[in-house]
Amino acid sequence: MNPAQIADAFTATFGHVPQGLWSAPGRVNLIGEHTDYNEGFVLPFAIDRTATVAIRLRDDSTARLLSSFGDQGVVTVDLDTLSHETMSGWTAYPLGVVWVLRQMGVTIGGFDMFLHSTVPSGAGLSSSAAIECAVATAFNELASAGLSANELVLVGQRAENEVVGAPTGILDQSASLLSTDGHAVFLDCRTQASQLVPLDLAAAGLLILVVDTKVTHAHATGGYAARRASCELGAEVLGVAALRDVTAADLGEAAGLLDPETFRRVRHIVTENQRVLDTVAVLDDAGPGSIGGLLTASHASMRDDFEISCPELDLAVDTALANDALGARMTGGGFGGSAIALIPATSEAALRTAVLAAFADAGFGTPDIFAVSPAPGARRIA
Structure with missing residues (x-):
């Protein structure tokens, strides 16, 4: 749906035109996985797939929400009784942002909202943060809240942590708002x-191809929280505020203090932080054509030390590397989602064919494959 179609869908549903449309992008994390909640370094970029909200304020305390992808129809809630129990499903993302803003003292009354997103859900491209950032940007303007982009980042993170229940850091919201x-x-x-x-x-003749394995993950459950707990345990045993404070030179001593699994988790974070710093330096010095080895090393660390990959992600990476990719890695929280490959633009068609054939030969589901380019951050679009 284009902006005009989104506005038309809003009008058809609610019987009046929206006051505006606000859009925020998903993201690809170029490198720096699980380092964010360890107070480390990350290097994401916004992609040209977005969540867009059309909103009109009401003169009561009722919120009516509809999405182009939900199967609930219009969801109606009373904002004066808004609580964790009344926020569920996809509405937890926009309502979570509204709840956080109201907790901060921002005056938000009733509203009508229509949401449309082109960011694949569960693909590791941060579809949830795109929704949160679009909504936060909209109400920052509509309520004249005057919050900075960095403050909106924390609004989105708090909604994710306290309402959705996913223990994420600030990577996703920062990419969506600051890019x-x-x-x-x-x-x-x-x-x-x-x-x-x-x-x-483009100037380097390169592109980043995303392979969405269609293996979905859920950050609020299971492996993500377990990895975060391992990192917190490692920091506690090593006597540091966060794993950001551990260097490669400390790993020898850490191996003697930590159980083998916790040590592997710590080693990933420490080496991943350094790979982010190295990638920034290489981009500044030699350009994107020279970062491939760092991307591939990041994947090996996530596969072997952090153990968050899966057979589909490994196959996507291995196939890309065997077909002219300069580097490849899984991206996002892991346990499914997407891999990215840095490739010559001239290799795109051949790599698509190779990945599809490899997945079919392995008996995996058909992946979604698309190119992405660094795009603008959250903004009003109409």
Whole structure:
């Protein structure tokens, strides 16, 4: 749906025109996985797939919400009785943001909202943060809240943590809110300091191909929370505030203090932080054509030390590397989702064919394969 169609769908549902449309992108994390909640470094970029909300304020306390992908029809809630129990399913993302803003003292009354998203759900491309950031950007304007982009990042994270129940860091919301066209966002998750890093793939004759394995994950359950708990245990045993404070030189001593599994989790975080720093340096010095080895090393670390890959992700990476990819890795929280491959633009068709054939030969489901480019962050679009 284009913006006009989204506005038309809103009008057809609610009987009046929206006050505006706000859009926020999903993201690909170029490198730096699970480092965010360890107060480390990440390097994501916004992609040209977005969540868009059309909104009109009401003069009561009723919120009516509809999405183009939900099967519940219009969901109606009374904001004056909004609680964790009344926020569920897809509505937990927009309502969670509204709940956080109201907790902060921002005056938000009733509203009508229509949501449309082109960010694949469960693909590791941060469909949830795209929704949160679109809604936060909209109400920041509609309620004249005057919050900065960094403050909106924390609004989205708090909604994710406290309402949705996913123990995520600030990576996803930062990418969605801070990105600009043609750049990645180098983010220090301890200080929230960020810096735009040029990522001009087209000028280098390159593109990033996403292979969405269609193996879905759920951050609020299972493996993600277990990995975070392992990291917290490692930091506690090593006597540091966060694994950000552990260096490669400390790993020898850490091996003697930690059980083997916890040590592997710690080693991934420590080496991944260094790979982010190295990637930023290489991009500044030699450009995107020289970062492939770092991407591939990141995947090996996630597969072997953090153990968050899966057969489909490994096959996507291995097939890409066997078909002219400069580097490849899984991206996102893991246990499914997407892999990315940095490839010459001229290799796109051949790689698509090779990945589809490899998945079919392995008896896996058909993946969704598409190219992405660094795109602008959250903004009003109509």
